[in-house]
Amino acid sequence: MNSLTRIFSKIILDGPPVPAVLSSIRFKHVEYPANGVNYRRKIHYPEKYTVKPLDVTNLAGRDPVTGKLVIKGLGGGIKHKYHWIDWKRVGPKEGPPLEERVIKIMEDGCRSANIALVASGSKMRYILATENMKPGDIIKTSCHIPRIPVRANEGDAYPLGALPVGTQIHCVEKYPGLGGFLVHAAGTFATILRKADKRVIIMMPSKKEFSLPEICMCTVGRIGNIQHSSIPIGSPQRLRELGFRPRSGLWQRKSGRHGRKLRRPPPVKEIELKDKDEEIIQLTYPSKFVKTLCAQFQY
Numbered sequence: 001m002n003s004l005t006r007i008f009s010k011i012i013l014d015g016p017p018v019p020a021v022l023s024s025i026r027f028k029h030v031e032y033p034a035n036g037v038n039y040r041r042k043i044h045y046p047e048k049y050t051v052k053p054l055d056v057t058n059l060a061g062r063d064p065v066t067g068k069l070v071i072k073g074l075g076g077g078i079k080h081k082y083h084w085i086d087w088k089r090v091g092p093k094e095g096p097p098l099e100e101r102v103i104k105i106m107e108d109g110c111r112s113a114n115i116a117l118v119a120s121g122s123k124m125r126y127i128l129a130t131e132n133m134k135p136g137d138i139i140k141t142s143c144h145i146p147r148i149p150v151r152a153n154e155g156d157a158y159p160l161g162a163l164p165v166g167t168q169i170h171c172v173e174k175y176p177g178l179g180g181f182l183v184h185a186a187g188t189f190a191t192i193l194r195k196a197d198k199r200v201i202i203m204m205p206s207k208k209e210f211s212l213p214e215i216c217m218c219t220v221g222r223i224g225n226i227q228h229s230s231i232p233i234g235s236p237q238r239l240r241e242l243g244f245r246p247r248s249g250l251w252q253r254k255s256g257r258h259g260r261k262l263r264r265p266p267p268v269k270e271i272e273l274k275d276k277d278e279e280i281i282q283l284t285y286p287s288k289f290v291k292t293l294c295a296q297f298q299y
Contacts, residue, residue, distance in 0.1 A: 039063070039071050040243060041110070043082045051117065051124050053081030056110070058243075077243025080109030086125040087171065087179035089141045089157035089217050097142035102155070105129050105224075112186035114224045116155075128171060128184065130154040130221035145214065154221035160192065160200035161214030167192045170223050172202065173216040174271060180219065182210075187226035190218075201268060211270040 042057040042064050061074035091098040100120040108115050116129040139155035149164035168189040171180030183190050188205045201211050
């Protein structure tokens with residue numbers, strides 16, 4: 001079954017695209033939302049990057065196109081403006097690094113981490129603030145990998161191969177040029193474990209290990225607002241202010257008498273560069289394709 005799924009995932013059908021995955025439960029098709037869709041808010045991005053707060057449309061768990069309720073637990077909350085984060089830290093590959101000055105540290109209601117407004121020349125942008133970052137600091141950005149590892153300060157951005165083993169990092173690129181893709185939450189950080197064959201193995205906050213190319217960029221330091229996870233909610237009204245609707249009361253957390261299972265972390269996940277010349281099979285099937293066995297076979 002897994003081999004069939006991998007084959008069908010490469011097939012492109014000439015017809016209207018299917019936005020969601022169809023699943024069969026007791027011979028009834030249930031439509032689930034596609035991955036990566038935010039049903040809490042819709043952000044209105046302008047054509048060019050700006051440091052001005054962006055307008056936000058609160059969706060309250062509804063689909064922005066159909067208006068149907070997708071997630072029941074969302075709704076209400078305090079309205080916040082969205083600050084556009086520049087996830088790509090690009091610096092010179094040779095010569096001195098790019099220097100930027102931190103103007104101010106501020107909170108963003110649309111994320112758990114604090115953000116920092118930095119400027120270089122006439123260009124300003126937002127980045128995630130580190131634990132000890134303060135206004136007036138100078139942060140550096142460079143894409144050069146020297147022979148001797150760099151002793152970087154908090155907020156500096158370097159490739160993974162330029163930093164020594166044991167460095168705490170965040171906003172790590174999954175693929176070169178993608179921008180900060182991993183480790184965004186408040187108080188989190190990844191750790192560089194070892195290097196081998198132009199690859200760097202890092203340990204994520206979940207204790208999983210990833211093997212990434214050494215040219216992937218990252219930011220040094222731990223993300224600020226560490227006390228975010230330890231602040232109690234305190235009251236149902238505070239939970240409503242955060243944008244969560246009341247629960248039914250039927251769900252209860254398990255007590256300690258159930259125990260817990262101790263599992264070893266999974267093996268290292270090696271992330272390879274995407275092959276753009278991958279073969280794609282094209283078929284001309286007129287109707288929609290449904291990934292269910294019941295629609296193809298009779299039992």
